[in-house]
Amino acid sequence: MQGIVPDHAGPREGVADVTEAQIIEALLGFIDRGEATEAAFEEMALSVFAYQFANNQPYRRFAIQRSRTTLTVRHWRDIPAVPITAFKDLTLSCTAPEQAQAVFMTSGTTQGGIRGKSHHPTLVVWDRSMLVNFRQRFMQGRERIAMGILFPDEAAMPNSSLAHYLALAKQECGTPDSEGFIGAEGLDLARLIAALERAQASGEPYALLGASYSFVHLLDALAAAGRRFALPEGSRILDTGGFKGQSREMGADAFYDALSTTLGVPRAACINMYGMTELSTQFYDDGNAVCPPVKSGPHWVRSRVVDPVTGRDLPEGATGVLVHHDLAHFNCVSAILTEDAGIMTEGGFKLLGRVDGADSKGCSLAVAEFLRAARG
Amino acid sequence: MIERAGHLPALAVGEVEWRELDFAAWGESVQVSVPVLGAAQARALAEHVRENARAYLKTLPVAQIVATIDKAIARLLDRDDPWRRKADAILPIVTGYDRETVRLGLSGYLRTFRAPQLQRFLAEDFAHPGILDAFQPAMKGGFTRAYGPELLLHIWAGNVPGLSLWSLISGLLVKAGTIGKVASGEPLLAGWFAQILAEIDPKLGECLAIVWWQGGDVESEGIWLAEADTIVAYGGNEALTAIRDRAPVTARFLPHGHKIGFGAISAAALDTRRAGPLARLVAHDVIRYEQQGCYSPQMLFVARGGRVSPREFAELVSQELARFAHTHPRRALSVAEASGVSAWRSTEEMRAFDAPGRVVLGDAGDPWSVVCVETAEALAPSALYRTLKVVAVDSLDDVVPLVAPFRPFLQSAAVAAPPRELFAIAERLGAAGVTRICAFGQMTAPEAGWHNDGRFNLLDLVTITEIESTAEHAADGFAGYVD
Numbered sequence: 085m086q087g088i089v090p091d092h093a094g095p096r097e098g099v100a101d102v103t104e105a106q107i108i109e110a111l112l113g114f115i116d117r118g119e120a121t122e123a124a125f126e127e128m129a130l131s132v133f134a135y136q137f138a139n140n141q142p143y144r145r146f147a148i149q150r151s152r153t154t155l156t157v158r159h160w161r162d163i164p165a166v167p168i169t170a171f172k173d174l175t176l177s178c179t180a181p182e183q184a185q186a187v188f189m190t191s192g193t194t195q196g197g198i199r200g201k202s203h204h205p206t207l208v209v210w211d212r213s214m215l216v217n218f219r220q221r222f223m224q225g226r227e228r229i230a231m232g233i234l235f236p237d238e239a240a241m242p243n244s245s246l247a248h249y250l251a252l253a254k255q256e257c258g259t260p261d262s263e264g265f266i267g268a269e270g271l272d273l274a275r276l277i278a279a280l281e282r283a284q285a286s287g288e289p290y291a292l293l294g295a296s297y298s299f300v301h302l303l304d305a306l307a308a309a310g311r312r313f314a315l316p317e318g319s320r321i322l323d324t325g326g327f328k329g330q331s332r333e334m335g336a337d338a339f340y341d342a343l344s345t346t347l348g349v350p351r352a353a354c355i356n357m358y359g360m361t362e363l364s365t366q367f368y369d370d371g372n373a374v375c376p377p378v379k380s381g382p383h384w385v386r387s388r389v390v391d392p393v394t395g396r397d398l399p400e401g402a403t404g405v406l407v408h409h410d411l412a413h414f415n416c417v418s419a420i421l422t423e424d425a426g427i428m429t430e431g432g433f434k435l436l437g438r439v440d441g442a443d444s445k446g447c448s449l450a451v452a453e454f455l456r457a458a459r460g
Numbered sequence: 461m462i463e464r465a466g467h468l469p470a471l472a473v474g475e476v477e478w479r480e481l482d483f484a485a486w487g488e489s490v491q492v493s494v495p496v497l498g499a500a501q502a503r504a505l506a507e508h509v510r511e512n513a514r515a516y517l518k519t520l521p522v523a524q525i526v527a528t529i530d531k532a533i534a535r536l537l538d539r540d541d542p543w544r545r546k547a548d549a550i551l552p553i554v555t556g557y558d559r560e561t562v563r564l565g566l567s568g569y570l571r572t573f574r575a576p577q578l579q580r581f582l583a584e585d586f587a588h589p590g591i592l593d594a595f596q597p598a599m600k601g602g603f604t605r606a607y608g609p610e611l612l613l614h615i616w617a618g619n620v621p622g623l624s625l626w627s628l629i630s631g632l633l634v635k636a637g638t639i640g641k642v643a644s645g646e647p648l649l650a651g652w653f654a655q656i657l658a659e660i661d662p663k664l665g666e667c668l669a670i671v672w673w674q675g676g677d678v679e680s681e682g683i684w685l686a687e688a689d690t691i692v693a694y695g696g697n698e699a700l701t702a703i704r705d706r707a708p709v710t711a712r713f714l715p716h717g718h719k720i721g722f723g724a725i726s727a728a729a730l731d732t733r734r735a736g737p738l739a740r741l742v743a744h745d746v747i748r749y750e751q752q753g754c755y756s757p758q759m760l761f762v763a764r765g766g767r768v769s770p771r772e773f774a775e776l777v778s779q780e781l782a783r784f785a786h787t788h789p790r791r792a793l794s795v796a797e798a799s800g801v802s803a804w805r806s807t808e809e810m811r812a813f814d815a816p817g818r819v820v821l822g823d824a825g826d827p828w829s830v831v832c833v834e835t836a837e838a839l840a841p842s843a844l845y846r847t848l849k850v851v852a853v854d855s856l857d858d859v860v861p862l863v864a865p866f867r868p869f870l871q872s873a874a875v876a877a878p879p880r881e882l883f884a885i886a887e888r889l890g891a892a893g894v895t896r897i898c899a900f901g902q903m904t905a906p907e908a909g910w911h912n913d914g915r916f917n918l919l920d921l922v923t924i925t926e927i928e929s930t931a932e933h934a935a936d937g938f939a940g941y942v943d
Binding site: 404423 | 617618619620623645694695696697698716718719720721749750751752753754756758793795796798799800801802803804806807809810811812813814820824825827840841842843844869
């Protein structure tokens with residue numbers, strides 16, 4: 085697939101006429117091609133930008149204000165990145181939001197309860213992006229694995245991208261006896277302990293996947309019950325999302341040490357997934373033997389570390405704010421300025437935590453505290 | 461460069477554990493050693509300060525304390541004095557504020573503590589300041605005398621240079637044995653001031669200590685809280701709540717939470733001749749301490765109907781901020797701060813797309829941001845670091861409902877309006893919770909005797925002992941000369 089420029093048009097004229105169906109087809113092809121050179125990524129990125137510039141009116145105005153239009157943008161790095169706070173104020177969608185198949189929302193824990201939204205007219209690209217990447221980075225060649233899910237299911241959380249992610253993982257990559265352990269009553273510890281016991285006895289690898297804070301609850305519950313497990317070789321853990329005030333805070337080393345000793349899964353097999361509601365693709369590390377690990381994404385997403393004020397790239401090794409350019413997030417905007425601090429490094433980037441909520445160094449009231457106060 | 465913070469009477473440097481805080485700005489760096497006291501050391505120091513204050517400070521006439529503070533301030537105001545030279549050299553590196561801001565800010569601020577201004581502090585709170593020295597006749601009959609705390613604990617916060625001196629000096633004026641906990645953001649000036657006092661009057665130097673502990677170190681904090689009978693604390697409401705919850709119920713707790721300042725400009729102030737200079741004063745208030753002072757403006761309400769429109773005035777302020785960016789460059793921002801500024805600006809830009817009456821001025825890369833909105837918007841913090849929202853209103857009366865819901869966070873408001881309008885709006889702002897109304901250009905320089913957060917700097921610290929007239933009359937009955 086060499087972009088989606090109609091034969092009769094020169095580059096970037098005419099691409100605005102691209103339909104949703106064409107962009108979806110192009111993206112599915114792009115995801116399936118296995119790899120992409122800088123030039124191929126750039127070409128696809130410019131096509132997606134042209135589509136979004138033509139169809140997403142708030143983004144178009146944002147881009148024009150930044151003097152970045154389809155006429156001036158020549159490189160994917162010049163495509164203007166939208167700060168994720170914008171998802172709370174604006175509907176960033178190329179199609180009518182009421183026709184969306186799914187609307188994923190942020191948990192609203194950080195911004196005074198206001199939830200950012202991402203509209204998906206179809207989940208076909210999202211699902212393909214998730215699965216191709218998940219198989220490569222988490223399944224690592226296995227067709228299926230017995231899974232325990234530490235997160236509510238899609239019925240309980242219909243607007244959670246993580247609930248959808250885990251449902252997809254279980255359905256497409258889990259064995260039939262895979263199950264979820266978080267219900268309306270919270271963690272079903274007895275059932276989970278039984279599953280862990282079965283897994284330990286079976287000798288077959290087992291996978292636990294869920295929110296980082298659910299693992300903290302699990303660790304605390306197992307410690308209280310005095311239980312430890314040695315899951316069979318090949319077992320793995322996937323945690324995501326941090327603690328978000330839903331559990332006690334744990335340092336990364338303490339967290340993975342505890343997982344390793346309590347469940348018998350080596351830190352190298354504890355994979356952290358970094359995803360966002362405002363994206364359609366996830367990032368993974370190759371285990372947490374050493375923290376912070378290097379994170380990376382597949383060939384349809386590229387990341388930059390920028391100075392948040394100027395938006396300019398920072399040199400490798402400098403701490404800045406992460407910008408992700410996720411082509412799979414075609415219906416909203418592909419270029420997102422996050423609130424996550426990071427450093428570019430060989431093979432990807434290191435994630436250094438959130439940068440929002442900087443309090444004033446003086447005695448003036450800062451936005452972060454104001455929001456906390458407003459939240460009560 | 462290494463600089464030692466604190467002032468620890470009766471403790472030798474070698475007896476104390478020190479921790480290094482590293483600061484870097486403007487291409488220079490400095491390492492500040494802050495003391496980390498053990499529990500026994502802290503308790504002994506508290507006792508030492510309390511005893512010395514009892515034996516010496518409390519016996520001094522308040523006039524003599526004023527004279528000693530005046531001498532110390534004179535040294536800090538003298539640009540050739542080694543202490544002042546040190547302050548001018550090091551505080552910009554520690555706080556990140558540019559040299560001129562520190563120099564001008566410090567000189568302006570220190571002037572509020574010279575002898576005549578200290579008299580003003582005293583006069584503001586006491587009809588007769590002699591009440592701090594001896595019993596004075598009371599209007600209702602009998603006599604009254606004011607006593608300062610035995611041990612007054614200040615917990616300072618923030619990096620605004622010298623912020624600590626306000627409460628530190630207030631405490632000394634009421635003869636309090638004083639423990640000051642410096643903030644990690646500006647750990648030096650309070651200690652220097654204490655050392656200057658000790659140079660001038662060594663016995664006075666035994667009556668106060670300047671200490672440090674890591675913010676959130678509950679154990680260290682608990683020791684000091686248990687020793688103090690009066691606690692003055694600065695910080696965010698979460699930090700203040702934590703301190704209040706651990707302070708003994710018998711201690712007096714005087715919190716100063718974070719605040720949002722704002723400005724209000726009448727149409728009468730917006731003619732073509734006055735608007736330019738006024739915009740410069742607004743910009744001055746914005747750049748001074750990067751809006752990190754509790755008194756700094758974060759929002760500006762501008763009335764329509766003048767010769768210069770709110771939108772044009774916003775442009776003028778933006779131009780002045782551009783000018784200040786050269787003469788007083790913004791300090792380097794951390795990733796978190798820069799991210800906050802960028803998120804604030806981008807959010808405003810995004811909102812501007814859906815609302816024609818909203819304009820974001822300048823470029824995203826500029827080291828300042830001015831947003832102008834034509835529809836009424838409630839008071840909210842800006843992203844600091846020279847970010848300002850200008851809200852157009854039909855008249856100053858419209859400002860009150862926009863700020864009133866935020867009473868706990870109100871303090872300073874600058875008003876530019878003719879006298880009748882000034883008093884009318886002041887009446888309503890005061891009722892809404894604003895405690896200080898000043899001119900533009902003066903927001904970050906409260907005048908001597910200012911009632912911080914609307915409270916009494918000195919009166920809140922003292923307890924009054926009364927000799928009721930009955931005791932006085934009864935005493936006559938026991939006198940040798942009675943018939």
